[in-house]
Amino acid sequence: MDELAAVEIIERKKVHPKHRLPRGHVTIFPNWCKGCGLCVEFCPTGVLKQGADGRVIVAHPEKCTACRWCELHCPDFAIFVTDVEPEEVVQ
Amino acid sequence: MRRQRRESRVHERYLRHSKKFPNIWCAGCGIGIVLGAIIRAVDGLQLDKDDVAMISGIGCTGRMPVYVDFNTMHTTHGRALAFATGLKMVRPEMKVIVVMGDGDALAIGGNHFIHAARRNIGLTAIVVNNLTYGMTGGQYSPTTPIGALATTAPYGHIEQPFPIAELAVAAGAAFVARSTVYHVRELEKYIARAINVEGFAVVEAVSYCHTTLGRLNRWGTAPEMMRRLKENSVTLKQAESMSEEEKRGKIVRGIFVEQEIPEYTRLYDRIIERAQQRTSLQVETA
Numbered sequence: 252m253d254e255l256a257a258v259e260i261i262e263r264k265k266v267h268p269k270h271r272l273p274r275g276h277v278t279i280f281p282n283w284c285k286g287c288g289l290c291v292e293f294c295p296t297g298v299l300k301q302g303a304d305g306r307v308i309v310a311h312p313e314k315c316t317a318c319r320w321c322e323l324h325c326p327d328f329a330i331f332v333t334d335v336e337p338e339e340v341v342q
Numbered sequence: 343m344r345r346q347r348r349e350s351r352v353h354e355r356y357l358r359h360s361k362k363f364p365n366i367w368c369a370g371c372g373i374g375i376v377l378g379a380i381i382r383a384v385d386g387l388q389l390d391k392d393d394v395a396m397i398s399g400i401g402c403t404g405r406m407p408v409y410v411d412f413n414t415m416h417t418t419h420g421r422a423l424a425f426a427t428g429l430k431m432v433r434p435e436m437k438v439i440v441v442m443g444d445g446d447a448l449a450i451g452g453n454h455f456i457h458a459a460r461r462n463i464g465l466t467a468i469v470v471n472n473l474t475y476g477m478t479g480g481q482y483s484p485t486t487p488i489g490a491l492a493t494t495a496p497y498g499h500i501e502q503p504f505p506i507a508e509l510a511v512a513a514g515a516a517f518v519a520r521s522t523v524y525h526v527r528e529l530e531k532y533i534a535r536a537i538n539v540e541g542f543a544v545v546e547a548v549s550y551c552h553t554t555l556g557r558l559n560r561w562g563t564a565p566e567m568m569r570r571l572k573e574n575s576v577t578l579k580q581a582e583s584m585s586e587e588e589k590r591g592k593i594v595r596g597i598f599v600e601q602e603i604p605e606y607t608r609l610y611d612r613i614i615e616r617a618q619q620r621t622s623l624q625v626e627t628a
Contacts, residue, residue: 283363287370292565322350323526324568326374327364328357331350 254335256313275317275332277309283329290321290330356381356391358411366405370564372523372549376470377406379526379547380439383533384412395438397426399451402477402551403443403470412439420450423458426465434607437466437537444471445483448504452484459513462541463606468533469506469544472551480554487591491558506546511599516541518598522548524571525595532597540605548575548593 254273277298286305295318300310307330321330357363367373384394396407400419407414413436417425426440447455447469458465474492475481482492484504492499507520517539519532529547536543550556550567561567571593578596581589 285364285369287564289370289565289568293568323378324375324523325378326367326369326371328353328374328378329364333350 273313273315273335275315276335277315277332279307280329281306283327285327289324293320352385353381356410361409365409368553373403373470375523375526376547379530380533383530386534393437395436397422398441399446401443401446403441406441420446423454427463430463439466441468444485445475448484456513459510459515459542461606462516462603464541466536466543469546470549471546472549474551474555476551476554507598510544515544516603517543517600520546521595522571522575524568
């Protein structure tokens with residue numbers, strides 16, 4: 252659904268495929284997350300949010316730029332980012 | 343040209359999944375970040391898991407080898423470098439990584455630290471500097487900044503802190519670098535270089551303890567202390583053009599020294615050779 256929205260943006264504004272969003276897909280292991288809030292605080296585009304129990308949830312998956320700040324700085328290995336290829340967004 | 347796909351979830355191949363997760367450290371602790379950097383550095387060098395040994399002492403950082411699937415030793419307080427020296431003597435081809443906290447490396451194991459550097463034995467010492475004794479409740483350590491409150495310094499700390507990297511340079515280490523847990527890519531790069539160095543390599547990873555020292559001094563939560571690391575650190579190049587006054591309280595990051603000096607186990611092998619030659623001569627003459 253969000254990928255469709257991204258396709259629309261690309262078609263409407265003719266966004267360069269390099270700058271299309273989302274460029275990454277965020278996955279969280281809730282069992283390993285302690286809710287320290289490091290990733291939420293430092294995510295440059297505000298993809299993540301702390302849920303009701305303090306653990307992190309993906310609030311805006313369409314904004315991810317795949318910078319991997321969260322993956323590199325998670326002390327609990329509870330979050331990782333996989334690249335979204337341009338074809339995957341377009342198809 | 344498409345950007346090369348970077349591999350995700352590298353750590354999964356290196357963690358001991360029989361251990362209890364999530365790990366023991368407080369939420370937001372920098373030690374987990376250092377562990378991730380070590381794993382990615384080892385993975386980047388394409389080392390076999392059996393060729394790497396990770397040794398620790400006691401403390402928060404001492405729990406690190408418990409979670410990784412290398413050859414590991416969890417030893418007594420401050421003696422990680424002593425145990426590692428023994429291992430390196432027996433298995434010189436092994437990459438021995440020693441992880442220590444600041445109290446472990448510089449207070450209880452201070453002598454081992456400077457003499458391992460002087461001897462230049464091929465170990466990789468990673469000192470996670472969180473400025474306090476976190477596990478026992480925030481007593482002041484050799485690196486607690488002057489003026490800070492600690493459980494054992496309720497009116498403010500009055501001792502000068504040890505600069506770990508500068509101390510290692512003076513003691514004669516072959517490679518010395520410092521980075522912070524905020525600059526984790528840089529830290530990973532330094533750890534990878536340190537593992538490859540022949541001789542004693544020290545990487546100081548400046549971290550924080552928001553549970554004990556941070557709470558006592560009202561330095562804020564883990565993200566706030568992380569932001570402090572970002573704002574208070576300068577590179578070696580930037581530090582060169584700064585005055586002493588400006589440098590006060592700043593964390594200087596970078597490679598402090600990288601030199602080629604004879605490594606201890608190599609020299610020891612030569613001694614064994616010479617001794618064997620002499621004994622064989624004696625046997626022949628007899």
